[in-house]
Amino acid sequence: MQIQRSHTVRVLVVYYTQTKNTELVAKGIYEEVMSLDHDVELMKLNSIEPGFLDGFDLVFIGSACHDGDLAKPVLRFLEELSPSPSFKMAGFVTHSAYKAEWGKRREELYERWAGKCEPSFIGPCNDKNIDFLGYFHCLGAPIPEVADFIRREIIHDEDEWIEYINEVQSHPNAADIQDAKDFAAKMVNKYE
Numbered sequence: 565m566q567i568q569r570s571h572t573v574r575v576l577v578v579y580y581t582q583t584k585n586t587e588l589v590a591k592g593i594y595e596e597v598m599s600l601d602h603d604v605e606l607m608k609l610n611s612i613e614p615g616f617l618d619g620f621d622l623v624f625i626g627s628a629c630h631d632g633d634l635a636k637p638v639l640r641f642l643e644e645l646s647p648s649p650s651f652k653m654a655g656f657v658t659h660s661a662y663k664a665e666w667g668k669r670r671e672e673l674y675e676r677w678a679g680k681c682e683p684s685f686i687g688p689c690n691d692k693n694i695d696f697l698g699y700f701h702c703l704g705a706p707i708p709e710v711a712d713f714i715r716r717e718i719i720h721d722e723d724e725w726i727e728y729i730n731e732v733q734s735h736p737n738a739a740d741i742q743d744a745k746d747f748a749a750k751m752v753n754k755y756e
């Protein structure tokens with residue numbers, strides 16, 4: 565039996581990274597879209613202008629989480645997009661906060677440290693009539709300065725700290741990249 569594919573989707577994966585965690589996720593998304601036989605490009609956010617997005621059907625935008633929100637260059641980039649473009653959007657983030665679904669205390673910390681990221685994609689998309697298809701996020705190991713800050717300001721309990729730092733240091737791991745790939749496939753499917 566031959567499986568009929570509707571058409572090739574022109575996909576852009578664009579990301580902002582400082583320490584490469586978000587880049588790993590971006591590459592996973594890129595590889596998945598490529599394996600599905602769509603046209604896909606992978607670009608760093610600071611190498612393009614917002615108008616570059618106009619030639620695409622589906623744009624994945626990725627960001628490191630800074631100060632509880634998307635990184636400033638990503639917020640600016642979203643602000644500069646023209647209204648009612650031809651592309652649809654999906655967002656992804658790496659952050660050092662826990663994942664919200666891991667219990668009450670962790671949910672609170674997630675909200676405080678990374679909770680603004682998803683709304684910061686959705687707000688500009690609503691304002692600009694951009695179809696936002698979905699959001700993916702996973703942990704990304706903090707650089708030592710950020711880990712020190714978390715230890716000093718946020719996680720004071722020694723046992724909680726040891727559990728936290730042991731967990732976060734390994735991310736994004738193979739399971740995160742697989743989750744990102746599953747997300748990418750779902751977004752492309754939703755687009756079609």
Ligand SMILES: Cc1cc2nc3c(=O)[nH]c(=O)nc-3n(C[C@H](O)[C@H](O)[C@H](O)COP(=O)(O)O)c2cc1C
Nearest residue numbers: 581582583584585586628629631632659660661704
């Ligand atoms: C300046 C700075 C601020 C950060 N602020 C947060 C934050 O508010 N919440 C959070 O969960 N992680 C924060 N982090 C951790 C990063 O979001 C995390 O390590 C992420 O995976 C980094 O992505 P990148 O390697 O792609 O730059 C911060 C990191 C830096 C360098």
